[in-house]
C-alpha cells in the first residue's frame with residue numbers, strides 16, 4: 089500500500105531539493121503536486137503544459153529515481169495540467185519563464201570549498217557498471233574509462249563520441265562524470281547539453297554579466313557537453329565554445345563531447361571549431377549486435393526487478409535492432425501490457441505488445457532528412473514547409489513534420505523550432521500536442537502520419 093500522495097510528494101521534494109539548484113527547484117518543483125499514485129503510475133500536477141513538457145524533458149529521470157527511492161517501485165510518470173475552475177486551456181503561461189528562450193534550469197553552483205559534487209545533476213543509473221560492453225562500443229568505453237581515471241592527462245582531449253540515437257552516448261558521458269565524482273579524480277565536473285550551454289551563454293549576454301558563465305564552464309575540471317550537433321548556430325556561440333575549449337585545454341582540463349555525427353559532417357560549424365573538436369580522439373559507438381542487445385536488455389530488466397525470460401529478451405532484441413532506448417521502451421510497454429492483462433511476461437505476450445507498432449527500428453535520422461521527406465510527401469517545396477504560410481494544408485504538413493522530428497530524433501524542441509524557420513520551442517510543443525490530439529480523434533489522420541513515417545524511413549533504407 090502506498091502512502092498518502094501529499095506526504096509522499098513532500099518527502100520526494102525534500103530529496104529533490106538537495107539534488108538540484110535552489111533556483112531550478114523553486115521554479116520547476118514549487119508549483120507541482122502529486123495527484124495520484126499507484127503501482128503503475130504517478131500523476132503529477134503542474135500549472136501549465138509548458139511545465140509538463142519541461143519537467144518531462146529535463147527532470148523525469150530525477151523524479152522517477154526519487155519516487156523509486158521513496159517507494160521501492162518505479163511507476164510511469166504522467167504530468168497533467170492542473171485544472172483551474174473557469175479557466176479555458178489557453179496559451180502557455182510564461183509568468184515564470186521568459187517566452188523567448190528555454191529557461192536556464194541550473195544556475196551555476198557555488199561549492200563549499202573542498203566539496204566534490206557535479207555542477208549539474210547526473211543520473212545515477214548511468215554508470216560504467218551499468219554499461220554493457222560489446223564489440224560495438226568496446227573501444228569507446230575503454231577511452232571513456234581512461235579519461236575518467238585520468239581526466240586531462242590522456243591524449244584523448246577532447247574525447248569526441250559520436251553515434252546514432254539511443255546508443256549510449258549520454259550514458260557514457262554521465263558515467264565519466266559519475267566516476268570522477270565518486271573516485272575524486274576531478275573536483276568540478278560539469279555535465280551540460282549543448283542546448284543548455286548555449287542558453288546559459290545567451291542569458292549571460294543578456295544580463296551583461298559573463299562572469300558566472302565563465303566561472304561555471306571555464307573553471308571545470310571535466311566538462312561534458314552532450315549533443316553538440318544542436319545549437320552551435322551563431323558565430324558568438326561558436327567563439328564561446330572555442331574559448332572554453334582553449335581555456336580548459338591550456339590547463340589540462342578534460343573536455344568530452346557527444347554528437348550524432350562525426351565532427352567533419354557537423355552542419356554550420358566553422359572549420360576552426362571542427363578542427364578543434366578533432367584534436368583529441370574521435371570515436372564512435374556502433375549499433376550493438378544481437379548478443380549485446382540481449383545482455384543490455386537483461387541488465388535493464390534486472391535494474392528494474394523484472395523477471396525477463398531468455399526467449400522474450402531474444403525476441404525483443406531481434407525485433408528492435410538499432411536503438412537501445414527503443415528496446416528499453418519495448419520492455420516498459422511489455423511490462424505494462426502484462427500488468428494490464430494480468431499475465432506473466434512471455435514471448436507470446438511480447439509479440440502481441442509489439443503487434444500494434446511498426447517493429448522496424450528507426451535508423452539514425454536527422455531533422456533535415458525528415459523535413460525533406462515531409463516536403464516531398466506533401467508535394468510542397470521545403471521553403472514552404474518551413475515558411476510562414478498559414479494555409480491549412482501547409483500547417484498540417486508542418487505540424488506533422490515537427491511531430492515526427494520530435495518522435496523520431498528526440499531532438500530538443502528548440503532545435504526543431506530553429507530548423508522550422510526559427511520558430512519558438514513552444515510553437516513546436518503546441519504542434520506536437522495538436523498532432524497527438526488529432527491522432528486520438530481521427531483514425532484517417534493516424535493513417536496519414538503512419539504513411540509519412542514509412543515514407544521517411546523508406547527513404548533512409550533506400
Ligand code: ADP
Nearest residue numbers: 218219220253254255256257258259384412413
Ligand atoms: P544516446 O545519448 O546515444 O541517444 P542514451 O545514452 O540516452 O543514448 O542511451 C539510451 C538508453 O540506452 C539509456 O537508457 C542507456 O542506459 C541505454 N544504453 C545504451 N547503450 C547501453 C549499453 N551498452 N549498456 C547499457 N545501457 C545502454
Ligand code: MG
Nearest residue numbers: 257258314315
Ligand atoms: Mg543522448
